[in-house]
Amino acid sequence: MAVAARKSKAPAQPKAAARPAKATPASSNIATFTREEDLHAYREMLLIRRFEEKAGQMYGMGLIGGFCHLYIGQEAVVIGMQMASKDGDQVITGYRDHGHMLACGMESRGVMAELTGRRGGYSRGKGGSMHMFSREKNFYGGHGIVGAQVSLGTGLAFADWYRGDNTVSMTYFGDGAANQGQVYESFNMAKLWKLPVVFVIENNRYAMGTAVNRASAQTDFSKRGVSFGIPGEQVDGMDVRAVREAGLRAIEHARSGKGPYILEMQTYRYRGHSMSDPAKYRSKDEVQRMREEHDPIEQVRARLVRDFKIGEDDLKAIDAKVREIVNDAAEFATHDPEPDPSELFTDILLEPAQG
Amino acid sequence: MAKMTMIEAIRSAMDVSMGRDDNVVVFGEDVGFFGGVFRCTHGLQQKYGVSRCFDAPISEAGIVGTAIGMAAYGLRPCIEIQFADYMYPAYDQIVSEAARLRYRSAGDFTCPLVIRMPTGGGIFGGQTHSQSPEALFTHVSGLKTIVPSNPYDAKGLLIAAIEDPDPVIFLEPKRLYNGPFDGHHDRPVTAWSKHELSEVPEGHYTVPLGKAVTRREGGAVTILAYGTMVHVALAAAEDTGIDAEIIDLRTLVPLDLEAIVTSVSKTGRCIVLHEATLTSGFGGELAALVQEHCFYHLEAPVMRVTGWDTPYPHAQEWDYFPGPARLGQALRDIMEAR
């Protein structure tokens, strides 16, 4: 029995990629940065940018295999949030995680060596680009399964509350991940138990090749917690000052016992989803416009020159320092040996299972 | 006939099925507009419209759950889980709903649903992009599980699966998408076009579920394999010169027990091969069946060659992968055992 397929009434697939709403006024009235703050943000963001460019090159040379998701374009999000956080606050994210690790203070060498699958990598080569951790730096991964980290981050916040450490869990996920059911299970629990968690939704407009409006009924992600009573706001995620400002508000809310807070960071990834992305789902123009008009690093650079009279030479010196760190990491990750064969069977359980 | 890669054959199966039956709908993450991350659904949205081939949000539990509802009301969804590794949020829907609908309603409702998932390693995917979870499905009553090893079978089996009245898990070894990979990772990649099983009819045909096929006849030892491992087995037989009979199971449930028993009774030796981890893997089931049905013919204990009982590593991928060297050693061992 064949029924006539519903040709006219589709499960509505929007025609043109709609633009996400503009940031709410909350972030248009931005506190200014001091000279030191701008210099700090510049250095930190530049490190991520250069690190990711190098990773892209090394992938092209075949030194990195498999999956590798670059954070280029989104640097202001994690740097602004780190500037708003305190020592001891936790960070957890998905697989686009290199920037978060560097922002947490993890070593470039260890991150790059994990990408190349070497023994000096943070997971001794077993995790790869998507799976790295650092107890010392309060970085809880690095998770390849989209959305899974949101519940984990909520659990971290429970432990924060339970131990009375006055720390906050910063739980990052993407616009695509925001459609996983467990995100809403976590929202409910976070609010029900008033947990100190900031949900940072990095809305970079695409989940792989799927534009936000093709996959999301509510494209204002700051409203995703409304039915649970979780406050949220949209933030210009390309402006590190706006991010820090909103981050301070959200973290203070969480730390003071009022429960979870949602920040929708409106951002953009310049590169493909991963290294094998044909990028046919968006125009070159769109990418070019974001780079030229909204680049997070250029914004700070312009301020440094204009407002703080930092000279070209000083900026060049910063760049040279950053490149030195990145080149050293690449060098290390190229020559560090592969894991010892016995590593194949370690870290599965504390005691190896009988086999 | 046309030369097709595994990707093209799978796409052709969906195309043919959609053309024949309006009830067939195809959806999943990046499946519509983008045409699938492995391009398996490329062009289907343009051809059949957005109501029949469309994108889903990243919501595996919801994708499978809604597909079960569609199937209960007469549609034939053929959905894609982008990598089998992403299936776990949907596992509850698969086990508790899809597999149980017929039983629970005493046959009043059925679930003619196909869930396609790329499986297996060999692409440096690490622990979350390389798994072979077939045993998690074969362990559940009420599901059928298929693993094709070549374009011809992939198309015929997928059409049969879409036309099947019950839920079918269709596992696509991603390392076979573009060529018949035999585990010799250090050699140049071969293309499907050079392989006879890339000759695929353009129209409708089926390969029946529950029928294995002999890929290589031999008298010394039987190798039971499916998916990528069929090619590994062929390579190992060639590398060692051991006269192995290689059975491509094609469907795990229903299983062609007769083909297995006939072959092992003849050879008296059996190696079970899969990429998935050893413990509680489907190889354990096969070994038990061989023992039950061929005990008095066996000249050596049944051996299993599989992935290790570890997560799939990022580095050391080829130490994990049960390639022709490991199988070759097992072949030599089993020929000496008695």
Ligand SMILES: Cc1ncc(C[n+]2csc(CCOP(=O)(O)OP(=O)(O)O)c2C)c(N)n1
């Ligand atoms: C459970 C699960 N489903 C699907 C995938 C495949 N996948 C990896 S990334 C991705 C897109 C995620 O997009 P988003 O959350 O917006 O993050 P972005 O890549 O933009 O940073 C998809 C579908 C996965 N890794 N895990």
Ligand SMILES: [Mg+2]
């Ligand atoms: Mg995104």
